[in-house]
Amino acid sequence: xxxxxxxxxxxxxxxxxxxxxxxxxxxxxxxxxxxxxxxxxxxxxxxxxxxxxxxxxxxxxxxxxxxxxxxxxxxxxxxxxxxxxxxxxxxxxxxxxxxxxxxxxxxxxxxxxxxxxxxxxxxxxxxxxxxxxxxxxxxxxxxxxxxxxxxxxxxxxxxxxxxxxxxxxxxxxxxxxxxxxxxxxxxxxxxxxxxxxxxxxxxxxxxxxxxxxxxxxxxxxxxxxxxxxxxxxxxxxxxxxxxxxxxxxxxxxxxxxxxxxxxxxxxxxxxxxxxxxxxxxxxxxxxxxxxxxxxxxxxxxxxxxxxxxxxxxxxxxxxxxxxxxxxxxxxxxxxxxxxxxxxxxxxxxxxxxxxxxxxxxxxxxxxxxxxxxxxxxxxxxxxxx
Numbered sequence: 001x002x003x004x005x006x007x008x009x010x011x012x013x014x015x016x017x018x019x020x021x022x023x024x025x026x027x028x029x030x031x032x033x034x035x036x037x038x039x040x041x042x043x044x045x046x047x048x049x050x051x052x053x054x055x056x057x058x059x060x061x062x063x064x065x066x067x068x069x070x071x072x073x074x075x076x077x078x079x080x081x082x083x084x085x086x087x088x089x090x091x092x093x094x095x096x097x098x099x100x101x102x103x104x105x106x107x108x109x110x111x112x113x114x115x116x117x118x119x120x121x122x123x124x125x126x127x128x129x130x131x132x133x134x135x136x137x138x139x140x141x142x143x144x145x146x147x148x149x150x151x152x153x154x155x156x157x158x159x160x161x162x163x164x165x166x167x168x169x170x171x172x173x174x175x176x177x178x179x180x181x182x183x184x185x186x187x188x189x190x191x192x193x194x195x196x197x198x199x200x201x202x203x204x205x206x207x208x209x210x211x212x213x214x215x216x217x218x219x220x221x222x223x224x225x226x227x228x229x230x231x232x233x234x235x236x237x238x239x240x241x242x243x244x245x246x247x248x249x250x251x252x253x254x255x256x257x258x259x260x261x262x263x264x265x266x267x268x269x270x271x272x273x274x275x276x277x278x279x280x281x282x283x284x285x286x287x288x289x290x291x292x293x294x295x296x297x298x299x300x301x302x303x304x305x306x307x308x309x310x311x312x313x314x315x316x317x318x319x320x321x322x323x324x325x326x327x328x329x330x331x332x333x334x335x336x337x338x339x340x341x342x343x344x345x346x347x348x349x350x351x352x353x354x355x356x357x358x359x360x361x362x363x364x365x366x367x368x369x370x371x372x373x374x375x376x377x378x379x380x381x382x383x384x385x
Contacts, residue, residue, distance in 0.1 A: 013076050014056060017069060020083050034063045046082055071144050080132075084315050089182040092128075093321045094165060094347040095120070100327050101161075103342075103350040104365035111369050114337075115330040118344055120323035125153040127189060128166045128318045129196045133204060134311040137215055147204070149196035150320070153184075156192065158199055165347040166320065182319040189317055200312065212308050219306040226298050230287060237284050244277040322347045331372050338372040356381050 018028060018035075025043050029036040035054040039047050054075065055063035067075040100116035127150070134144045150162035251270040255263050290296075327344035331337065343351035354363045357375025361367060370379045 010056070010070055013069060013071050016083075017054075017076060017079055020079060034066055035069070046078065080315075089184065089317050089319070091182045091319045091321075092166075092169070094162075094169065095321070095323045098346055100344065101349045102329075103354070103363075105354065105363035105368045106329075106331075107368075108365075109369045111331050111333045111372055113329055114332045115328075117328045117330075118323075118346070119325045119328070120346070121325040122323075123321055124324045124345065126150050126159055126162055126320045126322060127153050127184065127192045127196075128162065128320050129193060129314055130316045130318070131197075131200055132311075132313045132315050133200075134309075134313075135208065135211055136309055137306050143211075146315070147200060149200050151192045151196055153188065153192065153319075156195060158195075159345075159348050161348040162320065162322065162345075166318070170318075182317070184317065184319050193314060193317070197312065197314070208308065208310055215306040215308060219303045222302045222306075223295070223299055226302070227291070227295060230291060230295065234284065234287050234291065237280055237287070241277065241280045241284060244273055244280065248273050248277060320347070324351070331369075331376075333372055336371075336373050338376070340376065359384075 021028060021037055024045055025040055026045075026047075027038045027040075029038075034056065037047075037052045037054060039045065039049050039052065041049045043049065053063065053066040054069040055066035056069040067073070069075055100118050102113060102116065106113060129149045129151075131147050131149065132144065133147060136143075148163040148166050150159040150166060151157070152159055248270055251266045251273065254266040255270065323346045325344060326341050327350075329340045329342070331340055340354070342354055345351055354376065355361060356363065356378040358377050359381040361378055361380060363369055363376070363378055367378050367380050369376055370382045371377045
């Protein structure tokens with residue numbers, strides 16, 4: 001899985017919201033820490049007509065009577081749902097005059113690419129799904145991002161390069177129109193969606209595991225802090241319990257040796273201290289028992305607060321048409337020239353595996369092309385001569 005994702009940052013949220021609101025006819029007056037959005041009467045939106053104050057940017061908490069605009073705010077989620085509802089499907093064509101994307105195995109090679117000529121043979125169709133992934137604990141927002149997953153509609157092949165291309169051409173800055181009508185049916189999309197979701201979950205598993213480990217460490221630290229606090233409380237109560245025991249013993253001696261009035265006062269005081277002594281003893285026994293069991297209730301409460309909630313929501317599906325064919329790479333090194341013809345797709349890059357003519361190893365970024373004398377030969381092959 002590639003990193004074909006868009007983090008849902010504050011700047012992304014603000015740019016998306018401004019673009020969407022203006023597209024439906026709203027006006028926006030911006031200041032340093034808030035916007036005033038005016039929704040005209042008759043605008044096709046769930047927002048009420050009139051003025052809305054949105055708090056954003058620095059010192060946004062100081063804006064009175066405002067809705068917050070940030071990645072986890074209800075206002076942004078409402079805008080996002082509304083925008084998606086307007087165009088959950090779309091269509092996009094990738095082709096025309098585009099530069100050939102050179103493979104990794106030649107970008108840092110000593111061999112020069114003099115020319116790259118792409119010849120399209122046929123059109124292919126892919127489904128690009130855009131998912132929203134939200135990862136948070138019960139008590140703390142963690143992160144949210146959008147990720148694209150591209151699948152060839154016919155072969156069901158995963159197309160990771162197309163994911164990056166899709167996000168690039170559909171970015172807020174690119175302003176690419178994807179509102180053409182898609183020909184996909186629910187029957188076409190559902191099996192691809194299921195596979196895309198599985199690929200997505202596999203791709204973010206490591207990130208989720210890392211966040212889970214961080215949450216577990218935070219929970220462990222909080223549990224240990226609670227344990228130390230309770231141990232300190234136990235020690236304080238033990239000291240108080242011991243002091244009360246000494247006072248009760250002193251009063252018992254006074255009762256046995258004092259005059260009648262002093263004995264009456266001592267008896268009364270001893271009764272009060274014994275009651276307090278018993279109460280502290282009960283509290284100590286309870287705390288010691290909970291400590292010996294590891295404070296299970298507090299552990300459950302703390303770990304529940306730090307447990308992860310992962311939400312994976314498909315937002316849109318875009319039918320992407322792209323050209324598939326071959327690219328002729330004119331390679332030169334010194335006086336040696338060679339034409340290498342390999343499979344290529346616009347937006348997805350090289351589709352063929354190229355192997356060393358000598359040792360048969362695959363050319364990669366880590367094992368790049370080194371020479372074109374007597375065929376294409378890799379770095380490892382030359383180094384092992």
